[in-house]
Amino acid sequence: MTQEELFKKLIAHSKEYGFIFPSSEIYDGLSAVYDYGQMGVELKNNIKNYWWSAMVKLHENIVGIDAAIFMHPRTWEASGHVGAFNDPLIDNRDSKKRYRADVLIEEFLAKQDEKIEKEVTKAANRFGETFDRAMFLETNPRVKEVVAKRDEIHSRMVKALTDNDLEELKQIILDAEIVDPVSGTRNWTDVRQFNLMFETKIGSVAEGANTIYLRPETAQGIFVNFLNVQKTGRMKIPFGIAQIGKAFRNEIVARQFIFRMREFEQMEMQFFVRPGEEMKWFGYWKNFRMNWHKALGFGEQHYRFHDHDKLAHYANAATDVEYQFPFGFKEVEGIHSRTDFDLGNHEKFSGRKLRYFDPESGESYVPYVVETSIGVDRMFLQVFSAAYTEEKLTKEDGSADERTVMKFPPALAPVKAAILPLVKKDGLPEVARRIMDTLKLDYVCQYDEKDSIGKRYRRQDAIGTPFCITVDHQSAEDNSVTIRHRDTMTQERVPIADLPRIIGEAVSFRPLFQQIVNE
Numbered sequence: 001m002t003q004e005e006l007f008k009k010l011i012a013h014s015k016e017y018g019f020i021f022p023s024s025e026i027y028d029g030l031s032a033v034y035d036y037g038q039m040g041v042e043l044k045n046n047i048k049n050y051w052w053s054a055m056v057k058l059h060e061n062i063v064g065i066d067a068a069i070f071m072h073p074r075t076w077e078a079s080g081h082v083g084a085f086n087d088p089l090i091d092n093r094d095s096k097k098r099y100r101a102d103v104l105i106e107e108f109l110a111k112q113d114e115k116i117e118k119e120v121t122k123a124a125n126r127f128g129e130t131f132d133r134a135m136f137l138e139t140n141p142r143v144k145e146v147v148a149k150r151d152e153i154h155s156r157m158v159k160a161l162t163d164n165d166l167e168e169l170k171q172i173i174l175d176a177e178i179v180d181p182v183s184g185t186r187n188w189t190d191v192r193q194f195n196l197m198f199e200t201k202i203g204s205v206a207e208g209a210n211t212i213y214l215r216p217e218t219a220q221g222i223f224v225n226f227l228n229v230q231k232t233g234r235m236k237i238p239f240g241i242a243q244i245g246k247a248f249r250n251e252i253v254a255r256q257f258i259f260r261m262r263e264f265e266q267m268e269m270q271f272f273v274r275p276g277e278e279m280k281w282f283g284y285w286k287n288f289r290m291n292w293h294k295a296l297g298f299g300e301q302h303y304r305f306h307d308h309d310k311l312a313h314y315a316n317a318a319t320d321v322e323y324q325f326p327f328g329f330k331e332v333e334g335i336h337s338r339t340d341f342d343l344g345n346h347e348k349f350s351g352r353k354l355r356y357f358d359p360e361s362g363e364s365y366v367p368y369v370v371e372t373s374i375g376v377d378r379m380f381l382q383v384f385s386a387a388y389t390e391e392k393l394t395k396e397d398g399s400a401d402e403r404t405v406m407k408f409p410p411a412l413a414p415v416k417a418a419i420l421p422l423v424k425k426d427g428l429p430e431v432a433r434r435i436m437d438t439l440k441l442d443y444v445c446q447y448d449e450k451d452s453i454g455k456r457y458r459r460q461d462a463i464g465t466p467f468c469i470t471v472d473h474q475s476a477e478d479n480s481v482t483i484r485h486r487d488t489m490t491q492e493r494v495p496i497a498d499l500p501r502i503i504g505e506a507v508s509f510r511p512l513f514q515q516i517v518n519e
Contacts, residue, residue: 061235293333
């Protein structure tokens with residue numbers, strides 16, 4: 001199965017089983033806007049709970065807020081978004097499609113890396129244990145040529161982005177002979193800057209309305225509340241403020257399903273530190289956040305750090321946590337050392353002091369900030385794509401069968417248990433209902449008595465339910481049930497009284513948190 005085929009299956013599965021729907025679908029939808037269905041909202045809430053608990057519960061010096069989406073427009077002048085929140089965009093005249101120029105170049109560089117790895121793999125297979133990767137990269141003429149071209153394009157891109165040289169960005173695209181993926185031509189326009197913020201009006205009448213912006217990020221709501229939280233919470237440096245909320249960007253190049261949308265949700269934490277200690281905490285949060293991702297069990301080889309070639313105007317260090325999606329390694333989280341840019345600029349634009357008085361040193365200063373920022377929707381796509389599994393099975397009679405199963409970590413699964421009476425008579429539904437009434441006090445559960453037990457198992461596999469609890473005729477006699485485990489399909493007989501403990505231990509966040517803190 002190609003990556004493109006898998007990606008199409010993910011999109012189809014997400015709609016068929018109530019995870020994600022196109023927004024306003026009865027009106028033919030709205031580009032790059034999606035709704036979360038009944039299964040999707042449960043998975044999304046569990047992801048947010050996993051993040052929030054890891055931040056606020058595991059750190060005594062981190063608290064949360066929920067700031068408003070609307071903010072005073074001067075906020076975005078101070079943050080630099082009004083003047084600098086732009087994407088370099090380029091159009092293809094034949095396809096009429098628009099692209100981010102830097103993304104086109106990055107995709108070209110990724111293809112060069114793939115070429116190099118293919119040559120390395122072929123050579124490794126040919127030479128076996130005697131293969132020396134480093135020597136091969138240094139001596140093979142074909143590989144050296146590709147590496148040289150890749151490095152030249154990469155260095156030119158970094159310089160062009162740093163210098164905001166739009167003409168050079170176009171020239172790089174032409175020199176690299178990058179073609180439009182739709183038309184296959186190189187008929188490109190000039191590169192232009194496009195501001196990503198949505199504007200709206202606030203006021204009771206049109207004549208007196210003021211222009212404000214839908215926030216393009218949630219971080220500024222934290223910065224403007226820095227002193228409110230610090231003073232009311234009696235917080236001491238270092239401390240952090242966490243927030244989960246909606247943000248809005250007028251993405252012209254919105255694609256790859258929910259990976260890049262115009263309305264999305266962020267989980268951000270700003271950690272305030274003493275100036276000069278930011279790199280120590282930058283290293284701490286890099287390690288902690290990577291451990292948070294890896295604890296989900298999707299394979300360490302699928303994660304990597306990617307240090308930024310071009311630092312944002314506010315940063316002195318930045319890296320991304322990347323995950324290997326069906327369409328390649330892509331960013332799911334950013335970790336940035338933001339220096340004192342944000343609080344310092346808000347001081348200048350507001351005329352208010354945003355300083356911390358350190359009782360230990362007796363000095364007053366503007367704290368530096370280390371940020372972790374993760375997109376909820378990208379994290380949803382990461383979990384969803386990692387969990388999607390197609391399995392070939394062999395029945396007891398030797399015939400072939402298959403199933404699609406979502407192997408979510410149990411703590412994130414939308415539904416924790418399904419209660420299934422074997423038949424709709426003989427008192428079995430009544431026993432099943434009693435179990436349902438007990439378990440639903442603590443967990444999201446489903447009751448299902450329609451169709452054969454095999455079909456019901458498959459439905460639960462498709463939404464990722466870790467446990468199916470089958471009530472049969474023996475259950476009424478000895479108060480026991482058969483519990484089926486999703487991933488292995490093994491079944492065991494257990495007392496009904498043990499169900500809350502069995503499910504509780506399996507779906508708890510505790511094992512994940514223990515992995516994080518013990519790393």
